[in-house]
Amino acid sequence: MKKKEGRAAVVVLGDIGRSPRMQYHALSLATQANLEVDIVAYGGSDPHSALLENQSIHIHTMRQWPGKDGVLPKLFRPLMLLLKPLVQFVMLLWFLCVKIKAPDVFIVQNPPSVPTLVAVKWASWLRHSSVIIDWHNFGYTLLALSLGRSSRFVSVYHWVELHFGKMANGSLCVTKAMQHELEQVWGIKATVLYDQPPEFFRPAQLEEKHKLFCRIKKDMFRSNSPLDCISYGITSNDMQDPNTTLFTNLIGEDYHLKQNRPALIVSSTSWTPDEDFGILLEAAVMYDRRVAALLNENDSNGDEVLWKAIDEGKTFSYPRLLFVITGKGPEKEKYEEKIKKLNLKRVAFRTMWLSPEDYPLLLGSADLGVCLHTSSSGLDLPMKVVDMFGCGLPVCAVSYSCITELVQVEKNGLLFSSSSELADELMMLFKGFPDENKALETLRNGVLEMGQSARWANEWEAHAKPLISKASSLSLCSL
Secondary structure (H helix, E strand, O other): OOOOOOEEEEEEEEEHHHOHHHHHHHHHHHHOOOOEEEEEEEOOOOOOHHHHHOOOEEEEEEOOOOOOHHHOOHHHHHHHHHHHHHHHHHHHHHHHHHHOOOOOEEEEEEOOOOOHHHHHHHHHHHHOOEEEEEEOOOHHHHHHHHHOOOOHHHHHHHHHHHHHHHOOOEEEEOOHHHHHHHHHHHOOOOEEOOOOOOOOOOOOOHHHHHHHHHHOHHHHOOOOOOOOOOOOOOOHHHHHOOOEOOOEEEEOOEEEEOOOOOEEEEEEOOOOOOEOOHHHHHHHHHHHHHHHHHOOOOHHHOHHHHHHHHHOOOOOOOOOEEEEEEOOOOOHHHHHHHHHOOOOOOEEEEEEOOOOOHHHHHHHHOOEEEEOEOOOOOOOOOHHHHHHHHOOOOEEEEOOOOHHHOOOEOOOEEEEOOHHHHHHHHHHHHOOOOOOOHHHHHHHHHHHHHOOOOOHHHHHHHHHHHHHHHHHHHHHHHO
């Protein structure tokens, strides 16, 4: 085995399993820069198996602050806003200065900025290391979503983020728009490192799709869920049969897609206020009603007449839509209750959390991705779209200032600003599904053409590695 050339520490004040970009940094540091890597982060969700299997990557899990601040009386919340970062600061310093070996360079995710940037800078002084900040967004803009821009806490947070951001030895950021903002307004020079999918994000083979759909049958058809256009007609034998799924059949040794299968639409969300999930629900209702009107369906016949016809193999010019929503977050239960009350004929929703290995397979098996991300700063890009593109999946995304750095309209996706626009796009893309939907096929081909050379390893080698090598040499010179 080739001797390691140094050491790096990746710092995330968050769940490492839900921080894909920082996972990819760790993998590249270990495999492309030939460094020993310590990850200091919270636990919660499992990281990708590639990290766990790499002997050069060592994960150090901190204890997470209890997530029950919202139930405290309003009088005590300012105290918690001060106490929480203080406790986190001490814990971070303990891990960065005592628990791990001294690195040549710290690579820290921002946001959160407080107390992360402060703790990492102090640790770098004590351990004679360099610091590189990877700017995913601006922390003060996220805090302002809950406290308001005029809050004194937001002003202090902004000052800390600016002051300690300037003290880093190097910076990476996710868009050209953010690079411009950092340089012109903050006085910080940053290198753009676009999010790109790693190799395990790719279109799924038909056999892989079938096996995935077999594994997630229990999530698709929960026994305590209301009957809908997806679960109608499903028997216990169907649940146990390894040769059939909602989308595929195994006949002999050959796998086949079902002709009357629903269109599979995937959306990944953190269930937070910067993603208005209500837009998707409204668009689903509009699609359901518009299709019923176009097909002159009589509402008095009841939903089960339609579901029975579909179960017996009948096809329609507009398919059923199955939205699979992945992710964890604070507003999940609220929206799950709203979904139960929609009473839709040909649209269904499923929420689930997939393993890091199955999530790329789901994206690679889907027909369309939907992104509801609206940036708090207007300067970051949703990594979920990058992952979708890596799997050959076209995307409909909420329009905002810099999203066109990623989504090229009518080439790899479409943009929308309202639920009505999203409903229009669903109607246009899925008319004639699965065989006669040329618009969707055009977008898919565009994604595949544009994504052939766009991979994380190439992007990291060209833009991050030189910056990290330079920062590491600075720390060695200071010893």
